[in-house]
Amino acid sequence: MTAKSVDVLLVGAGAMSTALGTLLKQLDPSLDMMMVEQLDHVAQESTDGWNNAGTGHAAYCELNYTPMLKDGSIDTTKAFKINTAFEVSLQFWAYLVKQGALPTPRQFINPTPHQSFVWGDENVAFLKKRYETLSQSVAFKDMEYREDPEVLRQWMPLVMQNRSPDEKVAGTRVRYGSDVDFGSLARNMAECLNRSENFAMKLGCKVKDLVKQPDGQWKVEIKDLKSGQHETVVAKFVFLGAGGGALPLLQKSNIVEGNGYGGFPVSGQWLVCKKPEIVSKHLAKVYGKAPIGAPPMSVPHLDTRIINGEKALLFGPFAGFTTKFLKQGSIFDLPKSVKMDNIKSMLSVGKNNMDLTRYLISEVLQSHDSRVDALRKFFPDAKNEDWTLSYAGQRVQIIKKDPAGGGKLEFGTEVIIAEDGSISALLGASPGASTAVDTMVTLVERCFADRMASPEWQAKMKEMIPSYGQSLIENPELLRTVRKYSLETLKLDENYE
Numbered sequence: 158m159t160a161k162s163v164d165v166l167l168v169g170a171g172a173m174s175t176a177l178g179t180l181l182k183q184l185d186p187s188l189d190m191m192m193v194e195q196l197d198h199v200a201q202e203s204t205d206g207w208n209n210a211g212t213g214h215a216a217y218c219e220l221n222y223t224p225m226l227k228d229g230s231i232d233t234t235k236a237f238k239i240n241t242a243f244e245v246s247l248q249f250w251a252y253l254v255k256q257g258a259l260p261t262p263r264q265f266i267n268p269t270p271h272q273s274f275v276w277g278d279e280n281v282a283f284l285k286k287r288y289e290t291l292s293q294s295v296a297f298k299d300m301e302y303r304e305d306p307e308v309l310r311q312w313m314p315l316v317m318q319n320r321s322p323d324e325k326v327a328g329t330r331v332r333y334g335s336d337v338d339f340g341s342l343a344r345n346m347a348e349c350l351n352r353s354e355n356f357a358m359k360l361g362c363k364v365k366d367l368v369k370q371p372d373g374q375w376k377v378e379i380k381d382l383k384s385g386q387h388e389t390v391v392a393k394f395v396f397l398g399a400g401g402g403a404l405p406l407l408q409k410s411n412i413v414e415g416n417g418y419g420g421f422p423v424s425g426q427w428l429v430c431k432k433p434e435i436v437s438k439h440l441a442k443v444y445g446k447a448p449i450g451a452p453p454m455s456v457p458h459l460d461t462r463i464i465n466g467e468k469a470l471l472f473g474p475f476a477g478f479t480t481k482f483l484k485q486g487s488i489f490d491l492p493k494s495v496k497m498d499n500i501k502s503m504l505s506v507g508k509n510n511m512d513l514t515r516y517l518i519s520e521v522l523q524s525h526d527s528r529v530d531a532l533r534k535f536f537p538d539a540k541n542e543d544w545t546l547s548y549a550g551q552r553v554q555i556i557k558k559d560p561a562g563g564g565k566l567e568f569g570t571e572v573i574i575a576e577d578g579s580i581s582a583l584l585g586a587s588p589g590a591s592t593a594v595d596t597m598v599t600l601v602e603r604c605f606a607d608r609m610a611s612p613e614w615q616a617k618m619k620e621m622i623p624s625y626g627q628s629l630i631e632n633p634e635l636l637r638t639v640r641k642y643s644l645e646t647l648k649l650d651e652n653y654e
């Protein structure tokens with residue numbers, strides 16, 4: 158029997174593969190594409206609404222993206238990178254809404270002001286400096302800063318309720334922040350792909366192995382988890398968008414670019430409240446500062462969430478440690494990922510990050526009362542009985558070799574691409590789904606370089622992402638124009654000027 162051949166094989170049906178598949182299908186509808194997902198439904202791992210925080214990360218108020226430097230200035234590099242990358246997502250989603258490829262925006266994105274809230278002299282000074290630095294640019298021009306408790310009470314009533322008047326507090330706000338149901342977004346993109354020609358979706362099927370052929374294509378072995386049958390597919394290009402499952406597949410691919418990579422899984426939990434009388438009093442994502450010793454993604458936040466149309470409040474994340482790489486993974490994921498080429502980096506990271514391990518274990522051992530105590534720092538009147546614990550997705554942080562011969566732990570996202578561009582893997586989980594489109598555009602430029610250089614693909618890219626090829630940081634007028642277009646189309650702010 159001859160194996161089926163495809164142009165593009167997408168492994169995993171989460172935010173990343175659906176974004177890449179949608180981009181490529183728009184660029185060339187004739188591409189023959191297959192998406193393989195081991196679960197029975199699309200976007201059930203990290204991308205599902207309840208498994209992530211749903212922040213449309215634009216770095217407006219997430220304080221971990223703007224560390225204070227030793228000289229007291231604010232490092233804004235990451236904030237600008239994330240802010241402009243999110244604008245790329247917004248433009249693409251707006252384009253898809255206009256095309257009818259995505260439904261009405263309310264089904265996947267909702268206007269939710271982004272706010273920061275801090276207490277204590279040092280933190281207030283930091284927030285003020287952050288505001289003064291960022292608000293000078295067009296990207297952050299609408300950020301507001303207040304220390305007045307009365308104004309803060311209007312912005313975030315639950316947070317200010319019964320707070321001591323002697324406490325020094327401050328907040329910032331950007332009114333057109335967003336809450337994104339990434340699960341709904343990915344499912345809608347997958348449905349649109351499913352309706353297109355030359356596309357096959359294989360649910361309940363797991364990619365078991367992949368081998369590079371002498372002609373440069375990839376022979377991929379797929380197992381149907383219900384029937385137990387195996388199928389071989391030959392693909393010109395493979396994307397390992399398998400979330401926590403990407404590292405083991407990258408290792409199987411044996412590409413040199415993947416050498417030395419390891420993963421450090423961090424699990425997460427939320428406190429969730431669905432009581433209408435509490436939920437109705439909060440409309441914001443309010444970010445605080447991460448506790449000392451906590452990893453950067455542990456910045457606590459009290460969020461309005463709208464998932465599958467249902468409104469709730471969510472507080473967290475509380476980090477935790479398991480050896481699983483996926484929420485529905487195996488406890489052997491971590492031990493099985495230790496290989497000759499990464500053992501040194503993994504041991505070095507283990508040895509040098511004992512504080513992090515201790516922090517994660519202490520988080521796991523917390524009682525419900527101590528979790529709600531952490532929440533009470535944000536929402537002083539929170540009652541234990543109004544909140545329940547819910548389990549978030551897994552984040553596999555990247556371990557890689559450092560120049561000194563040891564290993565380092567990274568909290569970002571990294572795309573690994575084979576030299577010939579025939580395979581690519583996405584590792585890491587932050588800032589994640591928000592910047593998926595920008596990440597996938599870069600991937601297309603690298604892996605489909607010849608076609609991307611063609612006038613047809615260049616023109617299509619500019620049609621989908623009007624700022625394509627230009628820097629939004631260096632071109633404030635362009636940023637203003639595309640932001641107005643996206644905020645209006647996605648119904649996030651009809652009055653942006």
Ligand SMILES: Cc1cc2nc3c(=O)[nH]c(=O)nc-3n(C[C@H](O)[C@H](O)[C@H](O)COP(=O)(O)OP(=O)(O)OC[C@H]3O[C@@H](n4cnc5c(N)ncnc54)[C@H](O)[C@@H]3O)c2cc1C
Nearest residue numbers: 169171172173195202204210211212364400402589590591
């Ligand atoms: C606690 C938490 C909070 C977060 N908060 C935010 C946030 O506020 N904003 C934001 O933008 N991002 C956030 N993220 C990150 C975001 O959720 C992820 O970056 C994004 O969902 C990753 O998408 P993905 O497609 O790479 O992975 P996933 O959604 O995990 O999808 C990968 C898919 O691959 C499948 N798979 C794995 N192995 C195989 C195999 N061998 N064969 C077939 N299928 C396979 C899995 O079943 C899964 O469905 C958060 C993540 C977590 C865990």
